[in-house]
Amino acid sequence: MHCGLCLDACPTFRATGLETESPRGRIYLMTQWKRGQMTFDEKQVRHIDLCLGCRTCEAVCPSGVPYGRIIEAGRAEVEQARRPTAKRWVAKTALRQLLAHPRRLRAFGAATRVAQAAHLTSVISSGRQLPPLRPAFKPPAGGVAQAIGSRRYRVAFLVGCVMPILYPQSHDAAVKLLQLAGCDVWFPQGERCCGALHAHNGDLEEAERLREYNSRVYASGQFDALVVDSAGCGAHLKDFYPTLKGRVKDLSEWLAETGLPQPKRDVKVKVTYQDACHLAHAQRIKKQPRELIRAVPGVELVEMRHPDICCGAAGLYSTLEPGMSRRILEEKIDDLLGTGAELVVTANPGCQMQLASGLRARGSHIRVEHVGELLARSFL
Numbered sequence: 001m002h003c004g005l006c007l008d009a010c011p012t013f014r015a016t017g018l019e020t021e022s023p024r025g026r027i028y029l030m031t032q033w034k035r036g037q038m039t040f041d042e043k044q045v046r047h048i049d050l051c052l053g054c055r056t057c058e059a060v061c062p063s064g065v066p067y068g069r070i071i072e073a074g075r076a077e078v079e080q081a082r083r084p085t086a087k088r089w090v091a092k093t094a095l096r097q098l099l100a101h102p103r104r105l106r107a108f109g110a111a112t113r114v115a116q117a118a119h120l121t122s123v124i125s126s127g128r129q130l131p132p133l134r135p136a137f138k139p140p141a142g143g144v145a146q147a148i149g150s151r152r153y154r155v156a157f158l159v160g161c162v163m164p165i166l167y168p169q170s171h172d173a174a175v176k177l178l179q180l181a182g183c184d185v186w187f188p189q190g191e192r193c194c195g196a197l198h199a200h201n202g203d204l205e206e207a208e209r210l211r212e213y214n215s216r217v218y219a220s221g222q223f224d225a226l227v228v229d230s231a232g233c234g235a236h237l238k239d240f241y242p243t244l245k246g247r248v249k250d251l252s253e254w255l256a257e258t259g260l261p262q263p264k265r266d267v268k269v270k271v272t273y274q275d276a277c278h279l280a281h282a283q284r285i286k287k288q289p290r291e292l293i294r295a296v297p298g299v300e301l302v303e304m305r306h307p308d309i310c311c312g313a314a315g316l317y318s319t320l321e322p323g324m325s326r327r328i329l330e331e332k333i334d335d336l337l338g339t340g341a342e343l344v345v346t347a348n349p350g351c352q353m354q355l356a357s358g359l360r361a362r363g364s365h366i367r368v369e370h371v372g373e374l375l376a377r378s379f380l
C-alpha cells in the first residue's frame with residue numbers, strides 16, 4: 001500500500017519534506033534491500049538511522065502496516081550489513097555491558113551522582129540531559145509492598161534499568177498509587193532491563209537474550225498484571241514477550257481500569273500532557289492519563305498543539321542523531337511554551353529528560369514530571 005496518509009504524521013518528514021525521510025520511503029528502501037532489488041548502500045542507511053521509531057505512522061496507517069516490527073527487523077539487518085561506526089559501536093557496547101547489568105548500572109549511577117555533586121558531569125558522561133540524580137529506587141525488603149486497605153490484586157512491577165536511577169521519585173509515586181489502588185506490589189527478584197533499547201537500536205540478539213532471562217524470572221511468581229511506568233518498556237513487553245500476553249499494563253491504563261479512591265487534596269496547577277510515542281502510538285493509550293489528570297481537583301489541563309508528536313528523545317536517538325533530535329525538540333518546546341502551563345507531565349523517562357533539557361535551554365521554568373507524581377500529590 002502506498003497511500004501516503006502517514007507522511008504528515010511523521011516527524012522527520014515534517015522536518016525535511018523528503019520522501020526518503022518518511023515511513024513510505026523507508027519501507028520502500030528496506031523492502032528493496034530485502035528482495036535484492038537494490039544494492040545495499042551505506043549512504044542510504046542514513047534514512048533508516050534518522051527514523052525515530054516513534055510509530056506515529058503505524059497509528060495513523062489505515063491498512064494496519066506494522067511499521068514498528070518492520071523497522072526493528074530492518075534495523076537488525078542493517079546493523080549486520082553496514083560498516084560499524086565508532087558511535088554505534090559505543091552505543092551497542094554500552095547497551096550490552098551497562099544496561100543489561102543492574103549492578104554495573106547502579107555503580108555508574110552512584111559515580112554520576114558524586115560527579116554531579118562535584119560539578120564534573122562532563123567527565124563521566126555527556127551530561128547534557130541527565131537530571132540531578134537522587135539515591136536510586138530500592139524495592140522494599142521482602143520484595144513486596146503491601147496493598148493499603150483491602151487487597152484486590154497482586155501486581156508485578158517493572159523496576160527496569162535507567163528509571164530507578166534517573167527518576168526514582170516516579171517509581172516511588174507509581175508504587176504508592178498501586179498500593180492505594182489495593183495492589184500488593186511484587187518486585188521480581190533478579191529482573192533485568194527489558195531489552196527495549198537494544199531492540200530499538202537493532203540489537204535483537206541481546207533483546208532476545210534478555211527476554212529469555214526475564215521470562216524465567218516472571219514465571220517464578222503469580223500476578224494479575226505486570227505494571228510498567230515507562231512507555232517504551234511497556235510497549236516492548238507487550239509486543240516482544242509472548243508469555244506476558246494481555247498481562248502487561250501501563251500505570252495509567254491499570255489505574256484507570258481498577259480505580260483509585262477519592263483524591264485527598266487539591267493541586268492548583270496549569271498542566272499540559274505530552275503523549276509519549278510508545279504510549280500513544282504503540283500502546284494506543286491517550287485517554288486514560290488525561291482522565292486521571294482531570295480527576296485531580298484544582299488541576300487545569302491545557303492541550304498543546306500536536307501533543308502526540310514525538311519530542312525527539314526516542315531512546316538513544318538524541319545522542320546518536322543530535323541534529324534532527326534538536327530540530328524536532330524545538331517545535332515541541334514552541335508548542336509547550338504556547339500553552340502557558342507551569343507543568344508538563346508525560347509517561348516515559350526519555351521524554352522527561354528531553355523536554356527538561358529543551359526547556360532549560362530556552363530558560364523556561366516549566367517543570368517536567370511523570371504523570372504518576374502529579375497524581376501522587378493529590379491521591380496520597
Ligand code: SF4
Pocket residue numbers: 009010011012013021022023026050051052053054055056057058067
Ligand atoms: S517511526 Fe516515526 S520517524 Fe520513523 S517513519 Fe514512523 S513516524 Fe517517521
Ligand code: SF4
Pocket residue numbers: 001002003004005006007023024057060061062063064065
Ligand atoms: S505505511 Fe500505511 S499510511 Fe503509510 S503509505 Fe503505507 S499504507 Fe499508507
